[in-house]
Amino acid sequence: MHTESNDEFDGGDFDGHDDADDFGLDAAWLASELTDELVRYWGDRWRIEEENKAICVNLSLKTALSKLPGKWLDAACQANRLILRGEQYGSRRAKVTALVARLTSENELRRCVAELPPRARSALRRVINNGGWMRLADLTRDFGSMDGDGWFWDEQPPTSCLGELRRRALLFIGRTSRVKDGKPGKRMFKVAVVPKDIRALLMHVLSEMPTDAEEEATLARHGATLADALNDAMAAARDYYDALGLHLPLTQSDVEDFLCHVSQRGFDPVMAWLGLAIVLVFIETHLHEIQSLDDLCDYHISELASSFIDMSYMHRxxxxxxxxxxxxxxxxxxxxxxxxxxxxxTRDEVRSACARLLSGKRKLNLIRRPPPLGGELIFMRVNPHTGKEERYTFNHQRLLMVWAGAFDHDWRAMLSVCDTVPSGAQKKALIHELTALEPDICDLLLSQADEEDFYRAILWFYEDRLLELSVW
Structure with a gap:
């Protein structure tokens, strides 16, 4: 393993983004203006990027805290009951100093650990018993992933078991590599690390605390019967739907029936639920396209098993x-x-799509979406000034690309050309909508486009009619 004792994140890689502002978006605008779906998307994307940075498994608490994003550092202060007032005491340096003092105090650390949920305390015990760090995949296998924990921890604390430990600055996530012949290897993998200078103190504090019934149940999960596993899966499904707040085409009844079905066939219902949870999040994210179970298309399954899980879930x-x-x-x-x-x-199309995807020997045989006609929805929001719902499609995105790529961000020059292009009046009407759009949303609509997209958009503007139809 890469275990140099300099107690630093290797190569300064943890210096990348101190806060959401560094990604080119204003955090206050993001929280107030975007839909919940996009907030979750960008929050998890930033979190995953942060977790992909290099880490030393023997880092110190001070080093770990000094490299935390600002939102997470504030959340750690909140979780550890630190209130720092005034400009001097509100600085990053003051927060780090105060947190180090708090978490290296035996009494304060004992209080912090005692307040942990039993499952989180069990996870912390597992890492400490493993020497203070371990592969993240081994930890999430028993204690769950951090999917959905987001970025704005000072406003919306993470809800996962491991997220609770991270919010309290007891656990840090990053990537490291094996060491072979004294040299770091090329293959990186994620690890969960407890700072070296609080490991012994944590071991002492944890040894004083009896392992309660819930913690015992967590640790004994591998010995559970199939009936126990089904009960756990059913409870997880109920919790998911209780917190959902919207109607999905895949109902709770559908999920519970399927869990019973796989359990009767001898399969692990907990593993089935973990897969179903991913499918449910995918449907929730694509609800504008999948409004009924019969709306699932071959390219949806392809995206689910490729780009969606790569973007949404942290492990490789x-x-x-x-x-x-x-x-x-x-x-x-x-x-x-x-x-x-x-x-x-529908059943036959799903079977055919799955068979096609699985036909490749060394990789999935991916199925691409048909090219958009223009009316396909990218995202929607409620305008905070008018209270009206606004929908933004590929037509809006194409016009933005033309504005940025062919007219050097000059709407007036672009409008003057509309009378000479196909569907000029319709394009002009959408341009008037876009001129009133906040710059941050314009940037968001352009963020996923590449050079080829810009080229095709310019050709479309000058040569093709504007269609409001959708093939998705």
């Missing part, structure tokens, strides 16, 4: 894991058809 997905997720979707739709919840044509 192996090919066999992607195949298992695709197989889960196939079995799910077989069961939905048996219950009369989807059409035969």
């Amino acid at each position: 997905w192996r090919l066999d894991e992607r195949r298992n997720l695709i197989h889960l979707v196939c079995v799910l739709y077989d069961r939905l058809y048996e219950r009369g919840r989807v059409l035969r044509e």
Whole structure:
């Protein structure tokens, strides 16, 4: 392992983004203006980027805290009951100093650990018993992932078990590499690290605390029966739907029936639920496209097993894991058809898509979306000034690309050309909508476009009609 004793994040890699502002977006605007879906998307994307930075497994608490994003440092102060007032005491240096003093005090650390949920305390005990750090994949296997924990921890604390430890500055995540012949290897993997200078104190504090019933249940999870696993999966599904706040085409009844179905066939319902949870988040994210179970298309399954999980989930997905997720979707739709919840044509299309995706030997045979016609929705929001819903499509994005790439951000010059292009009046109407748009949303609509997209958009503007149809 890479275990130099300089107690630093290797190569200063942790210096990248001190806060959300460094990503080119204003955090206050983001929290107030964007839809919840986009807040979750960008928050998790920034969090994952932060977690992909290099870390030394023997880092000190001071080093770890000094490299935290500002939002997370403030959250750590809140979680550890630190109130720093005034300009001097509100500085990063003052916060780090105060947190180090708090977490290296035996009494304060004992209070902090005692306040942890039993499951989080069990996870902390696991890392300490492992020497103070361990592979993240081994830890999340038993204590769950951090998906959905987001970025703005000072306003919305993370909800995962490991997120609770991170919020209290007891656990830090990063990437390290094996050491072979005294040299770091090329292959990096994620680790969970407790700072070296509080490990012994934490071991002492944890040894004073009895392992309660809930913690014992967590530690004994591997010995659970299939019936116990089904109960756990059912409870997790109920919690998910209780907190959902919207209607999904894949209902709680569908999920509970499927969990019973796989359990009766001898499969682990907890693992089935973990896969279903990913499918549910995907459907929730694409609800504007998947409004019924029959709306699931072949390219949806392809995106689920490729770009969606790569963007949304922190660990690196192996090919066999992607195949298992695709197989889960196939079995799910077989069961939905048996219950009369989807059409035969849908079931057959899902089977065909899954078979095609799995036909590659060394990689998935991905299925791409058909090219957009223009009316496909990118995102929607409620305008804070008018209270009206606004929908932004590929037509809006194309016009923005033309404005940025061909007219040097000059709306007036672009409007003067509209009378000479196909569907000029329609394009002009959308341009008037875009001129009133905040710069940050313009940047967001342009953020996923590449050079080829700009080229195609300019050709479309001058040569093609504007269509409001959608193929998605």
